[in-house]
Amino acid sequence: MTQKQRVAVTRRLPRICEERLAARYDVRLGDDGVVYTAETLAAHAAGAAALLVTPSEALTAAAIAALPATVKIISTVSVGFEHVDLAAAKARGIRVGNTPDVLTDATADIALLLMLAATRRASEGERMVRSGAWTGLRPTFFLGTQITGKRLGIIGMGRIGAALAKRAQACGMRVLYHNRKPAADAAGATFVATLDELLAHSDVLSLHCPLTPETKGLLNAARIAQLPQGAVVINTARGGLIEDDALIVALQSGKIYAAGLDVYAGEPALDARYKTLENVFLLPHIGSATIETRTAMGMLAIDNMEAVLNGVAPPHAVA
Numbered sequence: 001m002t003q004k005q006r007v008a009v010t011r012r013l014p015r016i017c018e019e020r021l022a023a024r025y026d027v028r029l030g031d032d033g034v035v036y037t038a039e040t041l042a043a044h045a046a047g048a049a050a051l052l053v054t055p056s057e058a059l060t061a062a063a064i065a066a067l068p069a070t071v072k073i074i075s076t077v078s079v080g081f082e083h084v085d086l087a088a089a090k091a092r093g094i095r096v097g098n099t100p101d102v103l104t105d106a107t108a109d110i111a112l113l114l115m116l117a118a119t120r121r122a123s124e125g126e127r128m129v130r131s132g133a134w135t136g137l138r139p140t141f142f143l144g145t146q147i148t149g150k151r152l153g154i155i156g157m158g159r160i161g162a163a164l165a166k167r168a169q170a171c172g173m174r175v176l177y178h179n180r181k182p183a184a185d186a187a188g189a190t191f192v193a194t195l196d197e198l199l200a201h202s203d204v205l206s207l208h209c210p211l212t213p214e215t216k217g218l219l220n221a222a223r224i225a226q227l228p229q230g231a232v233v234i235n236t237a238r239g240g241l242i243e244d245d246a247l248i249v250a251l252q253s254g255k256i257y258a259a260g261l262d263v264y265a266g267e268p269a270l271d272a273r274y275k276t277l278e279n280v281f282l283l284p285h286i287g288s289a290t291i292e293t294r295t296a297m298g299m300l301a302i303d304n305m306e307a308v309l310n311g312v313a314p315p316h317a318v319a
């Protein structure tokens with residue numbers, strides 16, 4: 001009997017993904033509680049032909065340099081791949097795959113949820129009911145603001161942006177977007193040629209672009225100043241797109257009416273001031289966290305891995 005190839009997986013996967021792996025490979029499963037360093041990642045990957053990771057692992061140039069020579073592919077269970085140094089992987093001849101498409105609807109749902117929760121003060125309201133501080137319905141009690149008739153500005157009209165545009169239009173919003181060039185499928189949203197113009201016309205602004213050196217800190221104080229008074233900010237993409245200081249000051253002053261955030265720079269740590277603000281709705285990076293979507297992501301990550309182990313290109317290669 002031929003020996004099974006070893007594959008190293010940093011985190012637990014949905015059961016059917018783990019079963020698929022176990023049927024064909026010698027699987028080394030990581031522990032969800034571990035914070036990996038370059039050294040512990042390399043130790044985990046010892047003897048493995050493939051390494052399945054998530055955005056919680058930093059595959060820096062140093063971490064990639066430390067990986068054993070057996071590793072042929074880094075397959076990330078995510079669409080985002082900013083945590084993998086692609087140049088370092090290429091330099092070592094290691095392929096990198098990601099999991100686009102399958103998380104589009106789940107993530108757009110969370111963006112809509114954040115938008116509604118932020119504008120309707122859901123977090124504050126829930127806390128009030130739980131604490132017993134609710135004293136009953138009054139005509140002017142606990143008023144939020146309505147999304148119907150408002151303008152949604154989307155930065156980054158990819159698949160998730162388009163899926164959010166559909167949802168927002170169904171809620172009666174007018175949708176504008178800014179990209180480097182008009183998108184092939186903008187789901188009926190209107191292209192705006194400059195970011196300045198988009199900002200000036202966004203009652204709600206939702207971020208859907210990747211985190212790159214160019215987009216890091218994109219939503220800074222100067223850009224927040226360009227938004228209409230009382231605008232709402234939504235982020236399901238990456239925390240590093242926002243300068244936290246600038247957003248927090250704007251939330252405190254009322255320039256920004258509310259924010260809905262699922263992602264944070266340095267997560268799971270986040271700027272402690274967010275937790276003190278009533279007008280922020282905070283979620284723990286769960287954009288794609290449904291059993292259906294995480295299963296599909298796991299399966300796609302395994303497809304990428306398996307392709308490379310079978311000597312062909314991964315279906316979703318980023319390097």
Ligand code: DGY
Nearest residue numbers: 077078079080287288
């Ligand atoms: C991704 O896929 O990049 C998400 O942020 C994690 O689900």
